[in-house]
Amino acid sequence: MSKLRILYVASEINPFLQTSEVADFVRQLPQGMQERGMEIRILVPRFGLINERKNRLHEVVRLSGINIAVGEEEKPLTIKVASIPNAKLQVYFIDNEDYFHRKSVFFDKENNFYEDNDERAIFFCKGVIETVRKLGWTPDIVHCNDWMTSLIPMYLKTTYKNDPLFKNTKTVFTVYNNPFKHKFDGDLLGKVKMMDIDDSMLVNLQSADYEGFIKIGIEYSDAIIKAEDGVNDNLNTLLEEFDSEKKIDTIEKDDNLLDSYFNLYNELVS
Template identity: 50%
Template sequence: MEKLRVLYVSQEITPFLPETAISTIARKLPQGVQEIDKEVRVFMPRYGCINERRHQLHEVIRLSGMNIIINDNDHPLIIKVASIPSARLQVYFIDNEDYFKRKHVVNDDSGKFFEDNDERSIFFCRGVLETVKKLGWVPDVIHCHGWMTALMPAYVKKFYGDDPHFADTKVVYSVYDNGFAGSFDKKLANKMKFDGFSENELSVLKSPDFVNLTKMAINFSDGVILGSEKVDAKISSHLKETGKPVLNYHNEETYVAAYNEFYDKVAEEMLVD
């Protein structure tokens, strides 16, 4: 029997960025699941603050060179890769001069939320999916971490909905209490209309703040994991209304095994569909 293939997509991973709840899970989880019985691939953005020399990032020429159109503008996709030898993991990085060259992650020098974080998110999500296609690697499960990945479930199910590469792929979204003040660009819904989303599907993004982005992610996911002990009450309420399969919070001692079993459960539903 072939190993289940899990694609990890995270907005942050240690040691490339400082340790946080998300960056630590996104580092340890793929290793743990790979050691149990899964085949994994790992992706994150190549923020300008990441030290390429220290972490030995290098460009993968055969995967780079594609253009991704966002809001009717072309943006070149650059793919880089680095290894975490102690974990026997390779990490792929999505890069672009317009979106990721800046030296800060999501806020500018004054702490202001970048105005184009919505487009950075779209570029990252689509860049991952296009790269996975080029790799010829078909994921059974995509597990998303952090609000930078909140649009991933929608793009897998809608924009790539007719793509045979992702026809049977299930998406799991981890909900964390890593909210942000303010919101994405109010024109986000209009930008996504270019990619074939309907008014009804985008209605939740009329006010594209953290809570509504999370609701959007939940709407298009096949399963949801509570990555934090406490999450926003509005998100919890919406999650119950959807009736999606949910894995409750697990601490660092138990989450690897619990998540691994949850992937199997979600994948089994794929076989039943």
């Protein structure tokens, strides 16, 4: 069997940024899969809290220069890269001055949720796919983590379904207990839309909130994983809505974690 190619997408990764358990998970799992012979790529946003000089980020000019449409606007995409210390792994960072240069992640200094977090997520999800296209790299699995990555499975099954790079790609979506209470104003569905996406495909996103993003991620993914730690009742209720149509697994954080994911990826591809 040729080595599997796994793309990990998340909002954070250690040691560059940690605000939740996502950062540790996305640090450990890719290395474990690489050590089992898989080929790995990792993409995260370049939030302003990430110190470029300290972490030795540098721009990848050949990958930068794409414009990403978010609603009526187009925003330039910059790609930066850095290596994880003591690991043979590189991390690609999606950057844009308007969306990611503020010195915080999702909340401002007064703990208000940023009104444009929906646009930041849309830009990031589209930017991830366009970056992989520019790399010319075909992922067998795209493993999306948390709400900010939840549009990627839908885009891959609609707008990009005939792209030779993605025609056989499977998606995994891991749901974490990182909810927010904000409801997005404005034309969220209009901003999310791309070619081959109409309103009927976005019903689960109509609530324009955290649950909407999670539901759209679940709907279009090939495998759904519930992060083990402290999933609250609201999230469990939401996941139960999909019980009849989707298999939702919990992979325990024990000695067999890496083996469980290794087996999951191989099952999906075969």
